[in-house]
Amino acid sequence: MNRFVVSRSYSWSYLQGRHHALWLSTVLLCCSLTATAQTITQPGDISAPFSTRATHLLGFANTRNNSTGTLSVQEDSLQFQENGKPGAQVKIGSVRDVFLGAESKQVGGLPMTLGKTAAPFGGGRVVSLFAHKKYDTLTLEYVDADGGIHGAVFQLEKGKAEAVKNDLIAHGVTISSHQDQATKESATEAKHENK
Amino acid sequence: MKTSKCNLSIACGIAMVVIMLALPSRLPGQTATEKSSAKSEKSATQWSVQVDQVDASNLDLSYSFQIAIYENLVEELNKTKQFQQVFRDGDVRTGELPNLLVLKTTVQKYTPGSETRRAVTTVSGATKLTVRSQLLTREGKIVFERTVNGDVRFFGSNLRATRNLAHNVAKTIKQSSWSSSGQLTAPLTGQL
Numbered sequence: 239m240n241r242f243v244v245s246r247s248y249s250w251s252y253l254q255g256r257h258h259a260l261w262l263s264t265v266l267l268c269c270s271l272t273a274t275a276q277t278i279t280q281p282g283d284i285s286a287p288f289s290t291r292a293t294h295l296l297g298f299a300n301t302r303n304n305s306t307g308t309l310s311v312q313e314d315s316l317q318f319q320e321n322g323k324p325g326a327q328v329k330i331g332s333v334r335d336v337f338l339g340a341e342s343k344q345v346g347g348l349p350m351t352l353g354k355t356a357a358p359f360g361g362g363r364v365v366s367l368f369a370h371k372k373y374d375t376l377t378l379e380y381v382d383a384d385g386g387i388h389g390a391v392f393q394l395e396k397g398k399a400e401a402v403k404n405d406l407i408a409h410g411v412t413i414s415s416h417q418d419q420a421t422k423e424s425a426t427e428a429k430h431e432n433k
Numbered sequence: 434m435k436t437s438k439c440n441l442s443i444a445c446g447i448a449m450v451v452i453m454l455a456l457p458s459r460l461p462g463q464t465a466t467e468k469s470s471a472k473s474e475k476s477a478t479q480w481s482v483q484v485d486q487v488d489a490s491n492l493d494l495s496y497s498f499q500i501a502i503y504e505n506l507v508e509e510l511n512k513t514k515q516f517q518q519v520f521r522d523g524d525v526r527t528g529e530l531p532n533l534l535v536l537k538t539t540v541q542k543y544t545p546g547s548e549t550r551r552a553v554t555t556v557s558g559a560t561k562l563t564v565r566s567q568l569l570t571r572e573g574k575i576v577f578e579r580t581v582n583g584d585v586r587f588f589g590s591n592l593r594a595t596r597n598l599a600h601n602v603a604k605t606i607k608q609s610s611w612s613s614s615g616q617l618t619a620p621l622t623g624q625l
Binding site: 295296297337339341342343344351354362363366367370375377379381382384385386387388389390391 | 496
Protein backbone atom coordinates (compact mmCIF):
# COMPACT_ATOMS: atom_id res chain seq x y z
CA MET A 239 0.00 0.00 0.00
CA ASN A 240 2.64 2.34 1.01
CA ARG A 241 4.31 2.72 -2.28
CA PHE A 242 7.34 4.77 -2.64
CA VAL A 243 6.37 7.12 -5.31
CA VAL A 244 8.90 9.26 -6.96
CA SER A 245 7.52 12.06 -8.93
CA ARG A 246 8.68 12.54 -12.47
CA SER A 247 9.85 16.05 -11.81
CA TYR A 248 11.89 14.99 -8.75
CA SER A 249 13.68 12.21 -10.64
CA TRP A 250 14.43 14.68 -13.44
CA SER A 251 15.96 17.15 -11.04
CA TYR A 252 17.91 14.30 -9.42
CA LEU A 253 19.34 13.35 -12.80
CA GLN A 254 20.14 16.94 -13.51
CA GLY A 255 21.92 17.16 -10.17
CA ARG A 256 23.97 14.13 -11.04
CA HIS A 257 24.95 15.75 -14.32
CA HIS A 258 25.97 18.85 -12.43
CA ALA A 259 28.00 16.84 -9.96
CA LEU A 260 29.71 15.03 -12.82
CA TRP A 261 30.42 18.31 -14.54
CA LEU A 262 31.78 19.84 -11.32
CA SER A 263 34.04 16.87 -10.64
CA THR A 264 35.36 17.08 -14.20
CA VAL A 265 36.14 20.77 -13.73
CA LEU A 266 37.83 20.05 -10.40
CA LEU A 267 39.89 17.28 -12.00
CA CYS A 268 40.99 19.66 -14.75
CA CYS A 269 41.88 22.28 -12.14
CA SER A 270 43.96 19.80 -10.19
CA LEU A 271 45.75 18.78 -13.39
CA THR A 272 46.51 22.44 -14.12
CA ALA A 273 47.77 22.87 -10.59
CA THR A 274 50.10 19.90 -11.08
CA ALA A 275 51.34 21.44 -14.30
CA GLN A 276 52.05 24.65 -12.40
CA THR A 277 54.01 22.87 -9.73
CA ILE A 278 56.20 21.40 -12.46
CA THR A 279 57.55 24.89 -13.19
CA GLN A 280 58.23 25.45 -9.51
CA PRO A 281 61.90 25.60 -8.43
CA GLY A 282 63.70 22.40 -7.78
CA ASP A 283 62.99 20.87 -11.15
CA ILE A 284 65.92 21.80 -13.33
CA SER A 285 64.26 20.81 -16.61
CA ALA A 286 61.98 23.87 -16.66
CA PRO A 287 63.43 27.39 -16.33
CA PHE A 288 62.40 29.14 -13.13
CA SER A 289 61.70 32.85 -13.21
CA THR A 290 60.42 35.50 -10.84
CA ARG A 291 60.00 39.25 -10.71
CA ALA A 292 62.92 41.02 -9.02
CA THR A 293 64.52 44.41 -8.55
CA HIS A 294 68.22 44.60 -9.24
CA LEU A 295 69.71 46.79 -6.51
CA LEU A 296 73.37 46.69 -7.54
CA GLY A 297 76.28 44.71 -8.87
CA PHE A 298 74.93 42.46 -11.63
CA ALA A 299 76.89 42.58 -14.88
CA ASN A 300 75.73 45.15 -17.47
CA THR A 301 72.57 46.01 -15.60
CA ARG A 302 71.32 49.35 -14.35
CA ASN A 303 70.98 49.75 -10.58
CA ASN A 304 67.45 49.78 -9.12
CA SER A 305 65.93 48.32 -12.26
CA THR A 306 62.97 45.98 -12.24
CA GLY A 307 62.80 42.87 -14.38
CA THR A 308 62.69 39.10 -14.43
CA LEU A 309 65.27 36.95 -12.71
CA SER A 310 65.40 33.49 -14.22
CA VAL A 311 67.50 30.40 -13.81
CA GLN A 312 68.23 28.92 -17.24
CA GLU A 313 70.07 25.71 -18.01
CA ASP A 314 73.54 26.96 -17.21
CA SER A 315 73.06 30.63 -16.48
CA LEU A 316 71.33 33.05 -14.18
CA GLN A 317 69.66 35.75 -16.22
CA PHE A 318 68.20 39.12 -15.31
CA GLN A 319 66.12 40.77 -17.99
CA GLU A 320 64.94 44.33 -17.61
CA ASN A 321 61.50 45.11 -19.01
CA GLY A 322 61.84 45.31 -22.79
CA LYS A 323 65.62 45.05 -22.83
CA PRO A 324 68.05 42.23 -23.62
CA GLY A 325 68.96 40.19 -20.59
CA ALA A 326 72.27 40.09 -18.77
CA GLN A 327 73.49 36.73 -17.62
CA VAL A 328 76.06 35.06 -15.44
CA LYS A 329 77.14 31.43 -15.70
CA ILE A 330 75.81 29.38 -12.83
CA GLY A 331 79.20 27.72 -12.55
CA SER A 332 80.77 31.05 -11.64
CA VAL A 333 78.41 31.65 -8.70
CA ARG A 334 80.37 31.05 -5.51
CA ASP A 335 77.86 31.82 -2.82
CA VAL A 336 74.27 32.81 -2.25
CA PHE A 337 73.04 34.68 0.82
CA LEU A 338 69.51 35.48 1.86
CA GLY A 339 68.29 38.43 3.86
CA ALA A 340 65.19 40.40 4.70
CA GLU A 341 64.46 44.10 4.38
CA SER A 342 61.51 46.32 5.11
CA LYS A 343 61.03 49.21 2.72
CA GLN A 344 58.65 52.11 2.34
CA VAL A 345 56.41 51.66 -0.66
CA GLY A 346 55.54 54.25 -3.28
CA GLY A 347 58.99 55.59 -4.04
CA LEU A 348 59.71 59.28 -4.50
CA PRO A 349 56.15 60.43 -5.35
CA MET A 350 54.84 58.86 -2.16
CA THR A 351 57.67 60.38 -0.12
CA LEU A 352 56.92 63.84 -1.50
CA GLY A 353 53.23 63.35 -0.85
CA LYS A 354 53.88 62.30 2.72
CA THR A 355 56.15 65.28 3.28
CA ALA A 356 53.51 67.66 1.95
CA ALA A 357 50.68 66.14 4.00
CA PRO A 358 49.54 68.52 6.79
CA PHE A 359 49.47 67.83 10.54
CA GLY A 360 52.01 65.02 10.28
CA GLY A 361 49.63 62.90 8.28
CA GLY A 362 52.51 61.62 6.21
CA ARG A 363 54.11 60.04 9.26
CA VAL A 364 50.95 58.11 10.01
CA VAL A 365 50.88 56.89 6.42
CA SER A 366 54.53 55.84 6.75
CA LEU A 367 53.60 53.63 9.69
CA PHE A 368 51.54 51.44 7.40
CA ALA A 369 53.11 52.06 3.99
CA HIS A 370 55.95 49.60 4.30
CA LYS A 371 56.47 46.15 2.88
CA LYS A 372 58.83 43.32 3.67
CA TYR A 373 61.09 41.98 0.96
CA ASP A 374 63.65 39.25 0.60
CA THR A 375 67.14 40.13 -0.52
CA LEU A 376 69.19 37.71 -2.56
CA THR A 377 72.93 38.37 -2.53
CA LEU A 378 75.11 36.56 -5.03
CA GLU A 379 78.86 36.28 -5.10
CA TYR A 380 80.36 35.28 -8.45
CA VAL A 381 83.65 35.46 -10.28
CA ASP A 382 84.44 36.86 -13.73
CA ALA A 383 86.76 35.41 -16.39
CA ASP A 384 89.81 36.99 -14.70
CA GLY A 385 88.92 35.60 -11.29
CA GLY A 386 87.73 38.95 -9.94
CA ILE A 387 84.99 38.69 -7.35
CA HIS A 388 81.67 40.37 -8.09
CA GLY A 389 78.61 40.75 -5.91
CA ALA A 390 75.01 41.39 -6.86
CA VAL A 391 72.03 42.21 -4.67
CA PHE A 392 68.45 41.57 -5.76
CA GLN A 393 65.23 42.42 -4.01
CA LEU A 394 62.41 39.91 -4.36
CA GLU A 395 58.96 39.37 -2.96
CA LYS A 396 58.85 37.70 0.40
CA GLY A 397 59.54 33.97 0.13
CA LYS A 398 60.86 34.07 -3.44
CA ALA A 399 64.56 34.35 -2.59
CA GLU A 400 64.56 30.95 -0.93
CA ALA A 401 63.05 29.47 -4.10
CA VAL A 402 65.76 31.01 -6.30
CA LYS A 403 68.44 29.76 -3.94
CA ASN A 404 67.01 26.24 -3.97
CA ASP A 405 66.89 26.31 -7.74
CA LEU A 406 70.50 27.46 -7.94
CA ILE A 407 71.49 24.65 -5.61
CA ALA A 408 69.57 22.23 -7.85
CA HIS A 409 71.62 23.55 -10.78
CA GLY A 410 74.86 22.75 -8.98
CA VAL A 411 75.75 25.89 -7.02
CA THR A 412 77.60 24.94 -3.87
CA ILE A 413 76.87 27.14 -0.90
CA SER A 414 80.21 27.23 0.79
CA SER A 415 79.45 28.69 4.19
CA HIS A 416 77.61 31.17 6.36
CA GLN A 417 74.25 29.43 6.16
CA ASP A 418 73.53 29.78 9.83
CA GLN A 419 74.40 33.43 9.73
CA ALA A 420 72.06 34.04 6.83
CA THR A 421 69.06 33.02 8.85
CA LYS A 422 70.38 34.78 11.94
CA GLU A 423 70.89 37.93 9.90
CA SER A 424 67.34 37.84 8.59
CA ALA A 425 66.02 37.45 12.08
CA THR A 426 68.14 40.32 13.37
CA GLU A 427 67.08 42.65 10.59
CA ALA A 428 63.46 41.77 11.10
CA LYS A 429 63.89 42.47 14.81
CA HIS A 430 65.34 45.91 14.05
CA GLU A 431 62.56 46.66 11.61
CA ASN A 432 59.89 45.73 14.09
CA LYS A 433 61.33 48.00 16.78
CA MET B 434 128.63 110.93 -34.16
CA LYS B 435 125.04 111.86 -33.88
CA THR B 436 123.99 109.12 -36.30
CA SER B 437 126.06 106.49 -34.44
CA LYS B 438 124.32 107.44 -31.19
CA CYS B 439 121.00 107.16 -32.95
CA ASN B 440 121.94 103.77 -34.36
CA LEU B 441 123.01 102.58 -30.93
CA SER B 442 119.76 103.64 -29.37
CA ILE B 443 117.83 101.94 -32.16
CA ALA B 444 119.88 98.78 -31.71
CA CYS B 445 119.27 98.89 -27.98
CA GLY B 446 115.57 99.37 -28.59
CA ILE B 447 115.44 96.46 -31.01
CA ALA B 448 117.39 94.28 -28.57
CA MET B 449 114.97 95.16 -25.80
CA VAL B 450 112.00 94.40 -27.97
CA VAL B 451 113.56 91.10 -29.00
CA ILE B 452 114.23 90.24 -25.37
CA MET B 453 110.71 91.27 -24.41
CA LEU B 454 109.23 89.12 -27.13
CA ALA B 455 111.54 86.22 -26.48
CA LEU B 456 110.90 86.01 -22.73
CA PRO B 457 107.18 85.34 -22.74
CA SER B 458 107.56 82.86 -25.56
CA ARG B 459 110.26 81.12 -23.59
CA LEU B 460 108.23 81.04 -20.36
CA PRO B 461 105.35 78.99 -21.76
CA GLY B 462 107.93 76.72 -23.28
CA GLN B 463 109.47 76.28 -19.86
CA THR B 464 106.11 75.54 -18.23
CA ALA B 465 105.26 73.12 -21.01
CA THR B 466 108.44 71.20 -20.45
CA GLU B 467 107.88 71.32 -16.70
CA LYS B 468 104.33 70.08 -17.24
CA SER B 469 105.45 67.30 -19.49
CA SER B 470 108.16 66.25 -17.06
CA ALA B 471 105.64 66.30 -14.19
CA LYS B 472 103.23 64.30 -16.31
CA SER B 473 105.86 61.77 -17.19
CA GLU B 474 106.85 61.59 -13.51
CA LYS B 475 103.24 61.08 -12.51
CA SER B 476 102.68 58.47 -15.17
CA ALA B 477 105.86 56.79 -14.03
CA THR B 478 104.44 56.53 -10.53
CA GLN B 479 100.87 55.78 -11.60
CA TRP B 480 99.42 53.22 -9.26
CA SER B 481 96.72 50.66 -9.69
CA VAL B 482 94.53 49.53 -6.86
CA GLN B 483 92.97 46.23 -5.91
CA VAL B 484 89.84 46.43 -3.78
CA ASP B 485 89.72 43.63 -1.24
CA GLN B 486 86.48 42.20 0.08
CA VAL B 487 85.10 43.86 3.19
CA ASP B 488 86.11 42.44 6.54
CA ALA B 489 83.09 42.55 8.86
CA SER B 490 85.25 41.65 11.89
CA ASN B 491 82.68 39.70 13.93
CA LEU B 492 80.04 42.40 13.56
CA ASP B 493 76.47 41.41 12.76
CA LEU B 494 76.65 43.00 9.31
CA SER B 495 74.53 41.42 6.62
CA TYR B 496 76.17 40.06 3.47
CA SER B 497 74.16 42.37 1.28
CA PHE B 498 75.84 45.28 3.07
CA GLN B 499 79.32 43.78 2.73
CA ILE B 500 78.82 43.14 -0.97
CA ALA B 501 77.26 46.58 -1.46
CA ILE B 502 80.23 48.32 0.20
CA TYR B 503 82.65 46.34 -1.99
CA GLU B 504 80.77 47.01 -5.24
CA ASN B 505 80.29 50.70 -4.46
CA LEU B 506 83.98 51.07 -3.60
CA VAL B 507 84.98 49.64 -6.98
CA GLU B 508 82.57 52.01 -8.72
CA GLU B 509 83.55 55.12 -6.76
CA LEU B 510 87.30 54.51 -7.11
CA ASN B 511 86.84 54.15 -10.86
CA LYS B 512 85.04 57.50 -10.89
CA THR B 513 87.89 59.34 -9.14
CA LYS B 514 90.38 58.48 -11.95
CA GLN B 515 93.16 58.54 -9.35
CA PHE B 516 94.33 55.07 -10.25
CA GLN B 517 95.46 53.64 -13.54
CA GLN B 518 93.25 50.59 -13.05
CA VAL B 519 90.89 49.40 -10.35
CA PHE B 520 90.95 45.65 -9.84
CA ARG B 521 88.65 43.40 -7.93
CA ASP B 522 89.68 40.98 -5.24
CA GLY B 523 91.03 37.75 -6.75
CA ASP B 524 91.82 39.23 -10.18
CA VAL B 525 94.69 37.25 -11.68
CA ARG B 526 95.90 40.23 -13.76
CA THR B 527 97.28 41.89 -10.62
CA GLY B 528 100.00 39.24 -10.40
CA GLU B 529 102.30 40.96 -12.91
CA LEU B 530 101.60 44.58 -11.98
CA PRO B 531 104.54 46.41 -10.44
CA ASN B 532 102.70 49.40 -8.92
CA LEU B 533 99.81 47.89 -7.07
CA LEU B 534 98.14 49.06 -3.92
CA VAL B 535 95.59 47.03 -2.00
CA LEU B 536 92.59 48.71 -0.40
CA LYS B 537 91.55 46.93 2.78
CA THR B 538 88.27 47.85 4.42
CA THR B 539 87.44 46.75 7.95
CA VAL B 540 84.07 47.54 9.45
CA GLN B 541 84.51 48.96 12.92
CA LYS B 542 80.99 49.99 13.83
CA TYR B 543 77.57 49.27 12.41
CA THR B 544 74.28 50.70 13.64
CA PRO B 545 71.36 49.04 11.87
CA GLY B 546 68.57 51.45 11.09
CA SER B 547 65.02 51.29 9.82
CA GLU B 548 63.52 53.10 6.87
CA THR B 549 60.11 53.09 8.52
CA ARG B 550 61.47 54.63 11.72
CA ARG B 551 63.22 57.31 9.70
CA ALA B 552 60.02 58.08 7.83
CA VAL B 553 57.89 58.20 10.99
CA THR B 554 60.19 59.96 13.46
CA THR B 555 62.80 61.71 11.25
CA VAL B 556 65.31 61.84 14.13
CA SER B 557 65.81 58.12 14.76
CA GLY B 558 66.36 55.03 12.66
CA ALA B 559 69.57 56.13 10.93
CA THR B 560 71.79 53.41 9.48
CA LYS B 561 75.43 54.15 10.31
CA LEU B 562 78.66 52.54 9.21
CA THR B 563 82.20 53.24 10.32
CA VAL B 564 85.09 51.58 8.52
CA ARG B 565 88.87 51.67 8.60
CA SER B 566 90.32 52.06 5.13
CA GLN B 567 93.92 51.18 4.46
CA LEU B 568 95.99 51.36 1.31
CA LEU B 569 98.85 48.93 1.42
CA THR B 570 101.69 48.07 -0.91
CA ARG B 571 102.50 44.50 -1.90
CA GLU B 572 105.05 44.40 0.89
CA GLY B 573 102.39 45.33 3.43
CA LYS B 574 103.51 48.91 3.97
CA ILE B 575 100.58 51.14 4.87
CA VAL B 576 100.56 54.33 2.77
CA PHE B 577 97.13 55.58 3.71
CA GLU B 578 94.90 54.90 6.67
CA ARG B 579 91.68 56.62 7.60
CA THR B 580 88.50 56.00 9.54
CA VAL B 581 85.52 56.90 7.38
CA ASN B 582 81.81 57.13 8.14
CA GLY B 583 78.78 56.60 5.97
CA ASP B 584 75.15 56.82 6.94
CA VAL B 585 71.61 57.39 5.78
CA ARG B 586 69.56 59.65 8.04
CA PHE B 587 66.43 60.81 6.26
CA PHE B 588 65.46 59.47 2.85
CA GLY B 589 66.46 56.29 1.10
CA SER B 590 66.89 52.63 1.87
CA ASN B 591 69.36 51.21 4.39
CA LEU B 592 71.71 50.12 1.59
CA ARG B 593 72.22 53.75 0.64
CA ALA B 594 74.55 54.04 3.64
CA THR B 595 77.01 51.80 1.77
CA ARG B 596 76.97 54.13 -1.24
CA ASN B 597 77.59 57.18 0.92
CA LEU B 598 80.39 55.34 2.72
CA ALA B 599 82.12 54.31 -0.52
CA HIS B 600 81.78 57.87 -1.84
CA ASN B 601 83.42 59.21 1.34
CA VAL B 602 86.26 56.68 1.13
CA ALA B 603 86.98 57.59 -2.50
CA LYS B 604 86.79 61.30 -1.67
CA THR B 605 89.19 60.91 1.25
CA ILE B 606 91.70 59.05 -0.92
CA LYS B 607 91.41 61.70 -3.63
CA GLN B 608 91.90 64.57 -1.21
CA SER B 609 94.78 62.98 0.67
CA SER B 610 98.29 64.29 0.17
CA TRP B 611 99.37 60.80 -0.90
CA SER B 612 97.07 61.03 -3.87
CA SER B 613 98.38 64.43 -4.98
CA SER B 614 102.04 63.43 -4.68
CA GLY B 615 101.71 59.87 -5.88
CA GLN B 616 104.72 59.04 -3.72
CA LEU B 617 104.92 56.47 -1.00
CA THR B 618 105.62 58.35 2.19
CA ALA B 619 104.74 57.89 5.83
CA PRO B 620 101.22 56.59 6.35
CA LEU B 621 98.50 59.18 6.54
CA THR B 622 96.25 58.46 9.43
CA GLY B 623 93.18 60.32 10.51
CA GLN B 624 89.46 60.38 10.66
CA LEU B 625 86.82 61.78 8.37
